[in-house]
Amino acid sequence: MSRHRGQFKPDHDQPYELSRSRVENFIRCPACFYMQQVEGIQFPSIPGFNINEATDILLKRDFDELRGTGKSHQFLEEIGYGHLSPFAHEHFELWTQSLHFGAENRMNMVHEPTNLKISGGLDDVWVNAKTGLLHIVDYKSTSQKSPDKAITLDDRWKAAYKRQMDLYVWVMRQKGFDVSSEGYFLYCDGDRFSEYHFLGKDSAAMRFKMQLIPYEVNTAWIEPTLMKIKECLHIKDRPNHSPECEYGQFLLAAA
Numbered sequence: 001m002s003r004h005r006g007q008f009k010p011d012h013d014q015p016y017e018l019s020r021s022r023v024e025n026f027i028r029c030p031a032c033f034y035m036q037q038v039e040g041i042q043f044p045s046i047p048g049f050n051i052n053e054a055t056d057i058l059l060k061r062d063f064d065e066l067r068g069t070g071k072s073h074q075f076l077e078e079i080g081y082g083h084l085s086p087f088a089h090e091h092f093e094l095w096t097q098s099l100h101f102g103a104e105n106r107m108n109m110v111h112e113p114t115n116l117k118i119s120g121g122l123d124d125v126w127v128n129a130k131t132g133l134l135h136i137v138d139y140k141s142t143s144q145k146s147p148d149k150a151i152t153l154d155d156r157w158k159a160a161y162k163r164q165m166d167l168y169v170w171v172m173r174q175k176g177f178d179v180s181s182e183g184y185f186l187y188c189d190g191d192r193f194s195e196y197h198f199l200g201k202d203s204a205a206m207r208f209k210m211q212l213i214p215y216e217v218n219t220a221w222i223e224p225t226l227m228k229i230k231e232c233l234h235i236k237d238r239p240n241h242s243p244e245c246e247y248g249q250f251l252l253a254a255a
């Protein structure tokens with residue numbers, strides 16, 4: 001039987017593949033989710049964040065040099081996290097690939113009560129030499145607009161980052177790994193305040209301040225949300241625009 005992905009087909013008996021970003025779409029707006037998954041409406045594409053992608057690649061390259069050696073990185077040692085080192089696994093590279101996420105050995109699992117196959121693409125996994133547990137790691141890039149201000153996870157919109165971490169921990173646990181409830185966000189903060197020359201003779205180099213932010217995951221919301229997603233996939237009519245959504249209220253008024 002073919003894989004069940006893209007537009008939802010109620011009669012398809014294979015697990016329906018949903019990326020973590022589609023789960024996030026549902027949390028943000030069930031109406032948008034329904035239009036995309038059930039009605040098959042293509043949403044406008046958004047351009048990629050290429051500089052963020054570049055910092056992800058460079059960080060992973062550095063950690064890959066140490067992967068499986070049991071050695072930590074000097075940055076982690078310097079901040080008192082020398083007990084963490086990059087985790088090696090035969091499927092690690094597949095876990096980092098968010099495309100073709102439904103395929104074999106990717107970062108995915110089938111949630112039997114809903115027949116949903118939930119998946120995503122990890123940035124990194126570190127192993128803790130003290131506990132033996134794994135930690136899920138997410139690389140983030142930003143450039144703060146105030147000097148000497150620590151990055152926090154308090155902004156409202158960062159709830160999506162937290163949910164991403166929650167979901168990845170949950171998926172990896174379902175796959176049978178011993179994953180700590182402490183995840184880490186490794187932030188690169190493009191430094192626009194320190195005194196240094198950006199432009200050199202034939203290239204430019206931005207400095208990044210680095211910050212590791214521990215986060216205690218909460219997986220309690222995941223299964224109830226998957227049950228709601230299943231319900232939403234089977235309803236006959238599109239859910240209403242959310243009253244909290246300015247665009248929704250605009251569209252209603254315009255109509």
Ligand code: SF4
Nearest residue numbers: 029031241242245248
């Ligand atoms: S306009 Fe707002 S409420 Fe309506 S579908 Fe889009 S995000 Fe949801």
